[in-house]
Amino acid sequence: MIKVGIIGSTGYAGQQLVWLLHRHRETKIVFLSSYNYAGLPFSNVYPEYYQFIQDLCIDIHTVEKKLSSIDLLFIALPHGKSFAITKKALDLGVKVIDLGADFRLKNTTTYKKWYGLNHELPEFLSTSVYGLPEINKKDIKKANLIANPGCYPTASILALAPLLKHKIIDPNSIIIDAKSGVSGAGRKANVATLFAECNESIKAYGVGCHRHTPEIEQEVSNIYGQDILLSFTPHLIPMNRGILATCYGSLVEKISQEDLYKIYEDFYKDGYFIRIRKEIPQTKWVKGTNLCDIGICIDERTDRVIIVSAIDNLIKGAAGQAIQNMNIMFDIEETEGLKFISMTP
Numbered sequence: 001m002i003k004v005g006i007i008g009s010t011g012y013a014g015q016q017l018v019w020l021l022h023r024h025r026e027t028k029i030v031f032l033s034s035y036n037y038a039g040l041p042f043s044n045v046y047p048e049y050y051q052f053i054q055d056l057c058i059d060i061h062t063v064e065k066k067l068s069s070i071d072l073l074f075i076a077l078p079h080g081k082s083f084a085i086t087k088k089a090l091d092l093g094v095k096v097i098d099l100g101a102d103f104r105l106k107n108t109t110t111y112k113k114w115y116g117l118n119h120e121l122p123e124f125l126s127t128s129v130y131g132l133p134e135i136n137k138k139d140i141k142k143a144n145l146i147a148n149p150g151c152y153p154t155a156s157i158l159a160l161a162p163l164l165k166h167k168i169i170d171p172n173s174i175i176i177d178a179k180s181g182v183s184g185a186g187r188k189a190n191v192a193t194l195f196a197e198c199n200e201s202i203k204a205y206g207v208g209c210h211r212h213t214p215e216i217e218q219e220v221s222n223i224y225g226q227d228i229l230l231s232f233t234p235h236l237i238p239m240n241r242g243i244l245a246t247c248y249g250s251l252v253e254k255i256s257q258e259d260l261y262k263i264y265e266d267f268y269k270d271g272y273f274i275r276i277r278k279e280i281p282q283t284k285w286v287k288g289t290n291l292c293d294i295g296i297c298i299d300e301r302t303d304r305v306i307i308v309s310a311i312d313n314l315i316k317g318a319a320g321q322a323i324q325n326m327n328i329m330f331d332i333e334e335t336e337g338l339k340f341i342s343m344t345p
């Protein structure tokens, strides 16, 4: 049994970890922690867990005392809040999976520029691993610290990786147009995600300046083997969960739809969670699952390729991917606790 603790368990991403781990056969939750709800039962915060999860939420000081009783710490806190506890855990030999962004960007100047914070643990960046299993599985196996990818980057990088690995598109032609449900913004009060503000409306935000841009650029540059700059525009959609990323690139030479389909199938042949679809996917097909559905279209008129990927932001975009990483790190079946089909309707 892998003994785990969850910090930030009362947020949307943390709560989703609890939901998934509850039925994971190889883990035991040792503690859940919260900031505002410390001392209260988890099921007071989320009454749907009544009878199933009886743990009290503990505070950060109690977490520190309990670190030596776990094998793995999940952290689901806002940016900039993970540094101190990550160091304490790693010093005690506890592995860490951080669902936030504090260890994703390898360059501290880039982190400062996009997050407005000084990086407090630069010495950990050379060994932290970007936890996208379909790309970095070998490194994840050996890692002690995983930077779990952002939700938009997960959908975007998985959509673009085969095109870049095989140099099928001009790397400077990439445009990503992505949409997210409101749970992507977290549970904290936020005027933009109030029902009356976002229902019956769609808006672009972070246009030209969203902090996931450098994260996507870093990872696609690694895959391509050369620095890439791209355009990324996120949109808020009035639904609870889901991300749809529509990615465009200019072909460097003509390729048939069938050949490109084969390239994608081959690239993801070991990726249980990646489904290369003959149709263009919808978020509904992956809602509540750890799947990423990818649809491919060659636009012969413009010599562009259009790739559409769909994920659930809280599962493949956060908690599910974190558990997939845990499974790989602890050498258990990669799909343990994650084999769901979306619930319809």
Ligand SMILES: NC(=O)C1=CN([C@@H]2O[C@H](COP(=O)(O)OP(=O)(O)OC[C@H]3O[C@@H](n4cnc5c(N)ncnc54)[C@H](OP(=O)(O)O)[C@@H]3O)[C@@H](O)[C@H]2O)C=CC1
Binding pocket: 007, 008, 009, 010, 011, 012, 013, 014, 034, 035, 036, 037, 038, 076, 077, 078, 079, 081, 099, 100, 101, 149, 150, 151, 183, 184, 185, 186, 187, 188, 313, 314, 317, 318
């Ligand atoms: N939502 C999503 O789709 C995704 C989120 N992530 C990342 O996961 C992390 C958590 O996000 P999410 O669950 O959405 O956010 P929420 O706002 O829903 O939850 C944040 C959690 O952090 C705790 N917290 C808030 N402020 C502090 C603080 N100052 N010190 C300690 N704890 C604090 C909260 O505690 P309390 O409840 O007690 O206030 C809560 O448990 C973030 O880094 C986010 O970027 C990554 C991918 C997708």
Ligand SMILES: CC(=O)N[C@@H](CCC(=O)OP(=O)(O)O)C(=O)O
Binding pocket: 099, 100, 101, 149, 150, 151, 152, 180, 181, 182, 183, 184, 185, 186, 212, 234, 236
């Ligand atoms: C709809 C919405 O607001 N989404 C969030 C993305 C959340 C996420 O995955 O991001 P991090 O883990 O990098 O914070 C946003 O755009 O800020």
